[in-house]
Amino acid sequence: MITLQNLTKYYPSDLGPQYIFKDINFTIPDGHNIGILGSNGAGKSTLFRILAGSEYPNKGKVVTDKAISWPVALASGIHPQMTGRENTRFIGRVNGVENLDEYEEKVKQFAELGIKYDLPVKSYSSGMRSRLAFGCCIAIDFEVYLIDEATSVGDQKFRKKARQALLDKRKTANVIMVSHDIKEIEEFCDSAIILHQGEMIFYDNLQEAIKVYEGL
Numbered sequence: 001m002i003t004l005q006n007l008t009k010y011y012p013s014d015l016g017p018q019y020i021f022k023d024i025n026f027t028i029p030d031g032h033n034i035g036i037l038g039s040n041g042a043g044k045s046t047l048f049r050i051l052a053g054s055e056y057p058n059k060g061k062v063v064t065d066k067a068i069s070w071p072v073a074l075a076s077g078i079h080p081q082m083t084g085r086e087n088t089r090f091i092g093r094v095n096g097v098e099n100l101d102e103y104e105e106k107v108k109q110f111a112e113l114g115i116k117y118d119l120p121v122k123s124y125s126s127g128m129r130s131r132l133a134f135g136c137c138i139a140i141d142f143e144v145y146l147i148d149e150a151t152s153v154g155d156q157k158f159r160k161k162a163r164q165a166l167l168d169k170r171k172t173a174n175v176i177m178v179s180h181d182i183k184e185i186e187e188f189c190d191s192a193i194i195l196h197q198g199e200m201i202f203y204d205n206l207q208e209a210i211k212v213y214e215g216l
């Protein structure tokens with residue numbers, strides 16, 4: 001279970017604090033593949049960063065017993081001076097991967113970087129960087145994967161592979177997904193959370209949620 005307890009998040013501005021969430025108490029139910037629906041600026045990415053632990057709330061906390069991934073295509077944890085292989089081992093170690101050799105090989109196979117895997121990431125194209133980040137994430141057995149427009153990673157061939165890998169993950173894990181593409185949400189998710197004006201509502205039935213969202 002993932003529970004938001006008294007979660008408050010605001011960004012300071014010249015007009016005073018701009019609240020995204022104010023004292024939210026909310027439980028994201030287990031066993032669902034959930035699409036986050038909300039218009040521009042509703043707070044989807046902010047919620048993602050808080051769930052992933054890459055940003056802190058101003059007040060309150062996220063309580064969970066789940067192993068949650070970082071947003072799968074996010075390459076911000078990748079160090080440009082280190083090679084793809086070194087980054088992989090580092091990420092594996094930080095995330096408690098036991099068999100680092102096996103992990104390193106899995107990522108190598110998945111990211112398909114060829115000899116570039118042993119060259120510094122600063123020499124990679126942005127697509128290559130995303131492939132490495134995606135491979136590092138997908139090769140770890142998380143219980144919940146955060147997917148933020150991730151299926152647009154890399155070229156067409158890689159996109160197909162990334163999409164399939166994420167679909168396969170749903171056999172053993174759940175996904176929480178942000179996408180403006182309703183078709184994509186329908187493909188991956190069975191339920192949804194609508195974010196609207198600082199409120200969060202869970203819908204067991206995805207189609208019902210889409211109807212409500214489109215009527216907002």
Ligand SMILES: Nc1ncnc2c1ncn2[C@@H]1O[C@H](COP(=O)(O)OP(=O)(O)OP(=O)(O)O)[C@@H](O)[C@H]1O
Nearest residue numbers: 011012018020038039040041042043044045046047
């Ligand atoms: N670093 C920041 N500093 C100030 N304001 C921010 C910052 N990050 C986000 N915001 C504000 O927080 C609000 C929520 O932003 P967020 O990116 O989470 O929305 P979103 O639902 O993901 O939007 P979109 O659909 O456009 O991607 C917006 O009003 C945005 O301007």
